[in-house]
Amino acid sequence: MSTPLDRPDDGGVATLDRELEELLREENIEPGDHERFSHYVKKDKILESALTGKPVRALCGKKWTPGRDPEKFPICPTCKEIYESMI
Helix, strand or coil: CCCCCCCCCCCHHHHHHHHHHHHHHHCCCCCCHHHHCECCCCHHHHHHHHHHCCCEECCCCCEECCCCCHHHCCECHHHHHHHHHHC
């Protein structure tokens, strides 16, 4: 079964982007601050990205190609909130 994180951009991303912007405003996080965080991504997507160079999408909606040590950054508060609501 596919999840929204597995599907290619199909228009639902705009809604996610708006929700993310609203959450960032509520938490007083400035645009671009998400670059300073480690994000939650499915493990298989991280492996796929490492092998193919394909970008990944975090729970919060950030899309990028991983290449830095996530241990050096704090966890994205939006990813953490979404993850905790899933468990």
